[in-house]
Amino acid sequence: MDRRHFHRLLLLAGAGLAGHGLPGGALAAPGRPEAAEASPEAIRVGFQKSSVHFVLLRQRRQLEQRFPSTRITWNEFPAGPQLLEALAVGSVDIGMTGDAPPVFAQASGRDIVYVGAEPPKPRASAILVRQDSPLRALADLKGRRIALQKGSSAHYLVLRAVKKAGLAWSDIEPIWLAPADGHAAFKRGAVDAWAIWDPYYAAAELDGGDESRPRVLHTGEGLSSNNSFYLSSSSFTQRFPAAVLALLDELTRADAWAQTDRKAATQLVADATGLPFGTAFRFLDRRPPAPVRPLTPELVADQQRVADAFAELGLIPRPVKVADIVWKPAGRGAA
Known part of the structure; x- marks a missing residue:
């Protein structure tokens, strides 16, 4: 990849990208159980170039189909800390980051909750x-x-x-x-x-x-699990729990599709991010299959070790208990 393409990648990292909702309809697609809940007027997604699932959702317009009466907007951030700052001030409703950003956000008293996770990479x-x-x-x-x-x-x-x-x-x-x-x-x-x-x-x-x-x-092998987490706010999850679950379901559907057609998925990621195809392929090739699941006790414990490591060195304002901000929707077991 030449320097021009790399520079384009870096410039695009800070740009906000907007999607447009489709008019009419209910929150749920036909046959889906979340129809009883009022549909959000808008879902504002925060994502990074590393957020493969969100990139695929945007390109395939899955959220617009799942939430036909909701306005979907897409806001891109260069890294997790900036994304969670936007979440904390109410500029986005849900986003994905790596392991450290939510630790720093929780330690600073930000209103965030863990709603899902991908396998380690x-x-x-x-x-x-x-x-x-x-x-x-x-x-x-x-x-x-x-x-x-x-x-x-x-x-x-x-x-x-x-x-x-x-x-x-x-x-x-x-x-x-x-x-x-x-x-x-x-x-x-x-x-x-x-x-x-x-x-x-x-x-x-x-x-x-x-x-x-x-x-x-x-x-990162032998050093960090490099877990990815999906995060929202307590206010959004309390108001729209079924919508959050439906969104997580769409993320897993996007991953399942990507596993069956890696070439097409790579092309979508390349088109959305400005990456050359070869770079997008290498990026995706390092990722294992990544269904989005609720946080398990093992994953909470792993994330607690991340938090404790930062606290031990005085790199965060105060120690935190990760389990305190893990979302536990009704009808699902606690982590």
């Missing part, structure tokens, strides 16, 4: 270095400048990498940069490493010639 994030970098092992990060988005899944990845290497957090110099700025700093050699997630990771791997492509110091 540790191969979809990495710590990258330049081809000519002397860094060969995680221990070599000592004293180095590492670009990462504060409060993101990359933040937790670096935290775990530092711990695995036997280093203290104070042994590294985190440089807080959003993906676009992180990539620019990495390319010009202003930082020694860059912690990033897909599709930016895949895009960087295929950017330019062999000499300018990054080298993977370590993926």
